[in-house]
Amino acid sequence: MTRFSFAISATDGAARTGIIAMQRGEIRTPAFMPVGTAATVKAMRPEEVRASDADIILGNTYHLMLRPGAERVAKLGGLHRFMAWERPILTHSGGYQVMSLSELTKVTEEGVAFASHLDGSRHMLSPERSIEVQRLLDSDIVMQFDQLVPTASSREQQAEAMERSIRWAKRSRDEFDRGGDHAGRAAIFGIQQGALDVALRKASAEALIDIGFDGYAVGGLAVGEGQEAMLGCVDFAVDMLPADKPHYLMGVGKPDDIVEAVLRGIDMFDCVLPTRSGRTGQAFTANGAINLRNARFADDGEPLEAGCPCPACAVFTRAYVHHLVKSGEILGAMLMTQHNLWFYQRLMQGLREAITGKRLRGFAEEFLRRYTLKSDPVGWT
Ligand SMILES: [Zn+2]
Numbered sequence: 001m002t003r004f005s006f007a008i009s010a011t012d013g014a015a016r017t018g019i020i021a022m023q024r025g026e027i028r029t030p031a032f033m034p035v036g037t038a039a040t041v042k043a044m045r046p047e048e049v050r051a052s053d054a055d056i057i058l059g060n061t062y063h064l065m066l067r068p069g070a071e072r073v074a075k076l077g078g079l080h081r082f083m084a085w086e087r088p089i090l091t092h093s094g095g096y097q098v099m100s101l102s103e104l105t106k107v108t109e110e111g112v113a114f115a116s117h118l119d120g121s122r123h124m125l126s127p128e129r130s131i132e133v134q135r136l137l138d139s140d141i142v143m144q145f146d147q148l149v150p151t152a153s154s155r156e157q158q159a160e161a162m163e164r165s166i167r168w169a170k171r172s173r174d175e176f177d178r179g180g181d182h183a184g185r186a187a188i189f190g191i192q193q194g195a196l197d198v199a200l201r202k203a204s205a206e207a208l209i210d211i212g213f214d215g216y217a218v219g220g221l222a223v224g225e226g227q228e229a230m231l232g233c234v235d236f237a238v239d240m241l242p243a244d245k246p247h248y249l250m251g252v253g254k255p256d257d258i259v260e261a262v263l264r265g266i267d268m269f270d271c272v273l274p275t276r277s278g279r280t281g282q283a284f285t286a287n288g289a290i291n292l293r294n295a296r297f298a299d300d301g302e303p304l305e306a307g308c309p310c311p312a313c314a315v316f317t318r319a320y321v322h323h324l325v326k327s328g329e330i331l332g333a334m335l336m337t338q339h340n341l342w343f344y345q346r347l348m349q350g351l352r353e354a355i356t357g358k359r360l361r362g363f364a365e366e367f368l369r370r371y372t373l374k375s376d377p378v379g380w381t
Contacts (some may be wrong), residue, residue, distance in 0.1 A: 004187040004214050006246050010356045014238070014265040017355040020246060022140055023185050024080070025087040027055040029246065029267040030351050032258065032344045033090060035275060038063045039073075039083040042275050043330075043337045046085045052310070052338070053345035056140075057085060058270050061133045062094035062101065062125070066116050070136035078138035090141035090270070093130045093172070095191075096148055096251075107147060109164070127171035135182045142188045143217065144172035151195045151225045158195040165193045166207040173211050187214035189248060192241065195220055196233050205240035215246035218266070222251040231260050238265040255284060255347055256371055259364050262351050274344045278337030281325045285343070286370050292336065297322040304335075310342035 001023050008018035020027040034041045034049055037060045041049045049057060059079055064070055073082050080086055095112075099105060102114035111126025130145035146165040149157050169190050176188045190213035194200030208216060218237045221230045234249065241247055248268035249261050258269055274284065281293040285305040290297075292304075303313035304321060312321075312335040324332030347367075354363035 003185055006215070006244065008244070010358075012355045012358050012360040013263065015262050015351075015355050015360050016265065016267060017352045018267075022088050022187065024089075024140055025055060027088060027268075028348075028352060030258075030262045030348055030355075031055060031268050032348045033058050033268065033270040034341055034344075035270055035272045036083070036085070036089075037272075038067070039079060041337075041341075043278065043334045044275075044341065046083065048311075048338060049085070049341065050087070052341040053349065054341065056088040056090060059089050059091045059137060059139065060094065060097060061091055061130050061137075062097035064091075064137060065094070065125075065133045066118055066121075066123070070133040074136040074138070078136075080138060088140040089137075091134045091137055091139035091143065092250075093134065093143040093145040094125050095130070095146040098125050099148055109167070111145070112147075127168040128175045131172050131175040131179070131188075135176075135179050135186075138182065138186075140186055141215070142172075142176055142186055144169045144188065144190050144213075146191045146193060146219060148193070148220055148223075149195070151220065151223060151229075153195070155195075155197060155200075158193075158197060159200055162193040162195075162200050162204050165191065166204065166211075169208055169213075170211050173213070189213055189215040189217050189246075191217040191219035191250070192237060193220050196225065196229055198236055201233070201237050202240055205237075209242060213245070215248060215268075216241040217248040217250050219250050221249065222253055222257075222271075227254075227257060227260075230257070231264070234261055234264045234266065255344070256368055258344075258347065259351065259367055262355075263360065263364055274340035275337050278335075278340045279333040281332075281336070282340075283321075283336055283343075284340050286367070287373065288371055292318065292322050292325045292332075294322075304339045305343070308339065308342065308346075310339050312336070312339045312342075 002021045005021045008016045010017050033056050034054050036057045098112045101117045104115040106113045113124050127145040134142040145168050147161045149161040190208035192204045194204045246267045249266040282289050283304045297318040300318035354360040
């Protein structure tokens, strides 16, 4: 049985559509991966996530090693069994979270020592431990452990972090390859770093290709640099990666970011936006995002989005969801999360079909025109 393969079935400009085949299922690309940080896509049952058309979801090394503990998940049969999701799971290595969430971090060549954001307990996350945790979880797509620095840090700091990330990429790859059965059924991706610097990105890509990975992520973006700077970096970063391997833009993004990145040759995305927005009252529609907290929806008898085939829009009105959100009812977060996940997956399906039909440019222009037009400014967020 295939461990990991990526077959591109059609291209349109720099964009590609295809299928990643793995033992737990196929992933249609371009793919959006809902975020299930703590072994749950928040407010959704696994069958609801699947019904939204998601082929793969995310888990997180940092969160799961602290709670409930990777060894415990392994003892209980692995992450798929634990959370009742049978299809592929990609796990982040914890490199980003350990720097953004934990305290008293100390970065050395060995790894990152830190205090848990939950209880202050001391831990060490190294390339070896990160890969071990991802193996204990039985992750399908393992991410290398890397070091992130803000895009606004000095070039010297960025160069140092990029070079250390390369050494950690090699250690991650070696530890993955020592994984026995797991290495025989899972895949590992390298992460290109180098902030917004062309030369650093190039050096990072070349070193990663030298080590050899199943796929390549563009890392260190969507951390506050703005869409223009991000896309400017993606413009040159993707060309440095092998064309026949999946390209994953980590942590992106807004629907318009995704369309723009697909045009530039990105195949995989993850972002908390559809789920987090669902819990804060924001719904995505083809005409832009709307804030259901707004009083204008109190008497609105329309669904969240006209024509949306999702189970929330089939039954409930904006007025009802507005009431739930205003009342702090759990069902409000559930319905909005469900709609948002369907919106994202319908966008991905539209992108895949447009690439196959060689009409991506027109699809993207029409989507971006409607999505960013904001023809009715009242209540738009
Ligand atoms: Zn809907």
